[in-house]
Amino acid sequence: MTRSEPDAVPVLALEGVSKSFGAVRALRDVSLRLYAGEAHALAGENGAGKSTLIKTLAGVHRPDTGTVLLDGRPVVLHGPADARDAGVAVIYQEPTLFPDLSVAENVFMGRQPRRSLGRVDHRAARTAAAALFARLGVDLDPQQPARGLSIADQQLVEIAKALSSDARVLIMDEPTAALTGSEVARLFGVVRTLREQGAAVLFISHRLEEIFRLCQRVTTLRDGALVASDLLGDPQGRRAPESGGSGASGGSGSTGGSGGSGGSDRPAGSGGAAGPADAADGAGAPGGRGLTEDDLVRRMVGRDLDELYPKQDTPIGEVALDVRQLTREGVFTDVSFTVRHGEIVGLAGLVGAGRSEVARAVFGVDRWDAGSVHVDGRPLTNGAPSIAMAAGLALVPEDRRAQGLVMGMSIERNVNLTALTGLGGTVRGGLMDRRAERSRALDWAVRLQVKYAALADAVGTLSGGNQQKVVLAKWLATTPKVLIVDEPTRGIDVGTKAEVHRLLSRLAADGVAVLMISSDLPEVLGMADRVLVMHEGRLTAEIPRAGATEESVMAAATGRGTTGRAA
Amino acid sequence: MTLTQQPPAPATGEARGGATRLVDRVFRIREVAILLVFLVMIAITQAGNSQFLSEQGVKDLLLNATILVLVATGQALVVISRNVDLSVGSTLGISAFAAGDYLQGGGDSFLALLLAVALGIGCGLLNGALVSLGQVPALVVTLGTLYVIRGVDSIWVGSRQITASDLPGPFTDFGSGGLGALPYLALIALAVVVAVAYYLRHFGGGRELYALGSNPEAARLAGIPVRRRILAAYTACGALSGLAGALYLARFGNVDSATGNGYELTVVSAVVVGGVAFTGGAGSVYGAALGALLLTSVNSVLPALGVSSVWVLAINGVLLVLAIAVDRVVALRLAAALKKRNARHG
Incomplete structure (x- = not known):
């Protein structure tokens, strides 16, 4: 493995790339250089343009202006196949599987192993898929159809897909979100091996700790524009980032030390697949203990959090929405909570925990099997949105385009x-x-x-x-008397986000009871008077504003009673 | 800074094996089920009319199914890719007339066959190009080409008609001849079905059609040449419709401007009855062929049992609705089983 030098030729690079979709400028004059043997993190808030950038590298989007450089030469990627042939493998945030086909076929679709006469070698594909899963340490049957796989398993199939191509550039968009600690550790082990063999890695994660654990360099995007691109590292040597044995990290002054990033203190190059720090996985956001992470957060957000989350203190009134022991079989169980007039209640949890489903049932779009819902003391009819609306309930759904x-x-x-x-x-x-x-x-x-x-x-x-x-x-x-908002600021720019937050705050001040479902932790922590946390269909925690931290919420969201730091 | 998704515990191997077996059974059961229905129907008919399974009876049964089997095979390719081709009836009609017209002028039988196939390929290319390049729903595009091709056919054919007496003897003999109870035409259809099924199962292009129908966006991201595959599926469908046109001419000898009118709906019924998912990604050409065999057999079974043939359409309709109902029930049960599995391990 050769440690990249600033003058080395990047394997894959973007120079001055801009991309718009209609009126939305998703990328503005962004440059990015991926070097062989280096893991590069891409940081930025929701809607900062990370996914667009990845899709540009993957040949899905063609830049409006600017160039894509492969080994220093400008190339035009006409489609995903071009990128793939150039050695770029992508793990997308949303699993993109073929539900009707087997897991093995999903892994190798488009580049199946062949035998005589160009026929697909199904057996070789099964064996290779099984080998990949063994390498990732997961138990998946290659012959099983992809339909019905859990989200974590789907993500693992995506990872196997990317690894199977022996890519020169591996791009991972939130690959760890659905994985358990040991699965993350395995994945990182495999990625490190690839990197040491000279692959360039681009890594996106909402868990800053993982960024510091895996990556040597970080590029930050905000509102589609490049904020900075820096080396990660610690001049004091307390915790050099993983550099695969080279150890020559040399942090740039601009990032400062990573500080005590949880339990991951260990010598550089320990690279093992299952160190204790790995096992601790990334429930945690580092909770702002290290300067570097604070720096990174500041770069991503670009303004003070207070300005972005202007929740005013308002007098809390009577109970407006009262949900009692609501159950929808196989989806959520025994969910009870109240929201009072003038209150913003955050509903946090991982995607798939059943939050949106609870909201849909409360509003009457889906039926519930047991329990009751009262608005201002009056019960709602099961499965009747029109009655819910008449009672003063409003639901702003998760997917604004479709719903x-x-x-x-x-x-x-x-x-x-x-x-x-x-x-x-x-x-x-x-x-x-x-x-x-x-x-x-x-x-x-x-x-x-x-x-x-x-x-x-x-x-x-x-x-x-x-x-x-x-x-x-x-x-x-x-x-409405009760407003349920599901991911109210997903995929919208920071300025508008602040406006939406001000609006919600004003509504609460006017006495509206607001239930805010959000996967954006800073948003939940900044806006909510109380935080409810769901894990696998159950309400696992109710945390008052004072006690709500990223760690306490994440711990409840991942089903751990206490914070999961192993070290 | 987002939270996403939960980490369910990995399922145990045993439970996965069970679910896999269940899923496999459900997926494989379709072709077997149709075959069973078909055999039961034949057995009942034979019990009621011992003449039904005479050599000639079997031959008629197979001959009647041949044309539909061929077109359904082509249609299955298109439906698997989450598209549909409504112009197959028109393509069949115009190909049959072109071959007949050529033979009437003293042409060679084999060249006539090639001519029909070539014309079918042309129609298929037109459909494929419109659907893949135009990004327009296939249902609408091929409804358009249905009328366009039929219209061209009508203008060209006018009130002319081709009858068996206009055709060379060997050609019509081939159409009705066979090895014992096995008609030549049925052998051709069988060879086509086996070849297409083999292609779909064992070649990259075939697997990619399933991928395309299963999740078009994922297919694009996987670098599958989406347009080329759709074009290929339509071209193959057109070619098989053309071939079916030539065989139709050989079998019936009687072609005019209305030949193949309304055939597309029968073809789509056969494909769906045969278990090819109309939403793409699932099913097989064996299923489609069996569906075609089942639907055409109803035509022979009813007279043999002394039932008026006015019942044919109603029975075909019932079969179609039944097939879709079965699909739905199976899908729901499957979803419930998978959910239970996930709940147990999640």
């Missing part, structure tokens, strides 16, 4: 969708009152500062943040 908006319809019409049942009063004598619709839409567009050209424009032409505001407007127009 929140009719993309081809005008802004005006979308805002008024909730009024069709007569709640907002824009329906007169069974007919829609166009004038009332227009004034209502205009009113909300101004109040929420939606940036649009004309109210008659299709919602699909707006940026993600503005689309989210339209969804909010649609529901706020029903003057």
Whole structure:
């Protein structure tokens, strides 16, 4: 393995790349250099442009301007096949499997082992897949169809897929999110081996600890633009980052020491697959103990957290939403909680823990099997959204494109969708009152500062943040008593995010009970008066604002009673 | 800074094995089920009418199924890739007439066959290009080409008609001849089905069609040449429709501008009854061929049992609805089984 030098030729690089989708500028003049034998972390908030960057490297998106360089030569990647042939393997955040095909076929699709006459060698594929799973230390049957695999298993199949190609560049977008500690340790072991053999690695993780454990360099993106690209390291030598035995890390002054990053103190190059630090896995966010991590967070966010999460203190009123022992078989069990008027309650947990499902059941989109839901003391009917709406409940769903908006319809019409049942009063004598619709839409567009050209424009032409505001407007127009927001700021830029947060805060001040489901931990910690945590369909913790830290929430979300630090 | 997904504990090998066996059974059961239904139907008919399975009876049964089996095989390729080709009836009609027209003018039988296949390939390429390049739903595109091809056919054919007496004797003899109870045409269809099934199972292009139908976005990310595969599926479907047209001519000798009208719906029924998922990614051409055999046999079974043939359409419809109902029930049971498995280990 050769340690990369600044003057070495990067295996894969982006120079001045910009990419827009409609009105949204996803990447602005971003450069990135991936060197052989180096693990490079990509940091940034949700919506910072990380996924777009990865898809540009993977040949899925072609940059509007700027170039992709392979071994220093400009190339045009016409599609994923080009990138693959150039030795780029990608693990996407969302597993992209073929549910009807076997696990082994999923691993090798598009480049199956061949035997005579160009026929696919199914047996060789099965054997190779089994070998890959053994290397990753997981028990998966290569002949099993991919349909019905748990999310963790799907992610492991994705990882096997990427590893199977002996890639020169390995790109991993949140590969560890669904994995257990030992699986993460195995994965890191395999990645280190690949890196030592000269592969370049690009790694994305929300767990900063993992970034420090695996990577030598970090590039930070914010709002689609490059903030900085630095070496990670510790000048004091307390914890040099893994450098695969070379040890020549030499931290740049700008990053400072990584400080006591949990239990991962150990000599450089220990590279073993299952050290104690590995076993500790990444439940944790480092909790802001090291300067470096603070630096990194500051770079990602680019402003003080207080400014981003402006939750005002408001008097807490009576119970508005009372959920008692709600159960939907196989999805969630015995979920009880209350939300009071004027209160913002955060509902945290890992994706798949059942949070959105609880929200859907409360709102009546899905039926529940046992339990009850009361709004202001009155019980709701099982499986009846219209009754929930009449009782003052509003649900801003997780996926605004599929569930929140009719993309081809005008802004005006979308805002008024909730009024069709007569709640907002824009329906007169069974007919829609166009004038009332227009004034209502205009009113909300101004109040929420939606940036649009004309109210008659299709919602699909707006940026993600503005689309989210339209969804909010649609529901706020029903003057709800209880507002459930599911991932209210996913994929929207930091500025709009702060606006949404201010809006939620203002609603709470006006006495609305807000239940906020979010996977964005700083958002939950910054906004919520109380944090509820779900793990595998059960409510595992209720933490008051004062006691809520990334560690306490993550511990409950991953089903560990206490923080999982092994060292 | 996001949280995602939970880490379920790894399942034990034993439980996985059980689930795998269950899934395998469910996936394999379809072809067997159709075969059983078919055999039971034949047995009942034979019991009611001992003449049914005479040499000629078997031969008729197979001959009747041949054309539909061929077109259903081609259609299965397209449906597996999560598309559909509604223009197969029109393609069959125009190919059959072209071959007949050529033979009428004293052409060579084998060249006539090639001509029909070539014309089918042309229609298939047109469909494939429109669907893969235009990014338009296949249902709409091929509905359009259904009318376009039929329209061209009508203009060209006019009120002309080709009858068996216009065709060379060896050609029509081939259409009705065979080895004992095995018609030549059925042998051709069988060879085609086996070859296509082998291709789908053992070649990269075949596996990629399944991948494409199973998850188009993932197929794109896996670097599968999506457009080329779709084009290939439509071309093969067109070629088989063309071949079916030539064999139709050989079998019936009677072709006009309405030949193959409405055939596409029968073909799609056969494919779906045969267990090819209309949403793509699952099913086999053996299933599609068996579905075709089952549907055409109903035509022979009813008269043999003395039931009026007006019942044929209704029975075919019932079979189709049954097939879809069975698919749905199986899918639900499967989902429940998998959920239970995950709940146990998650």
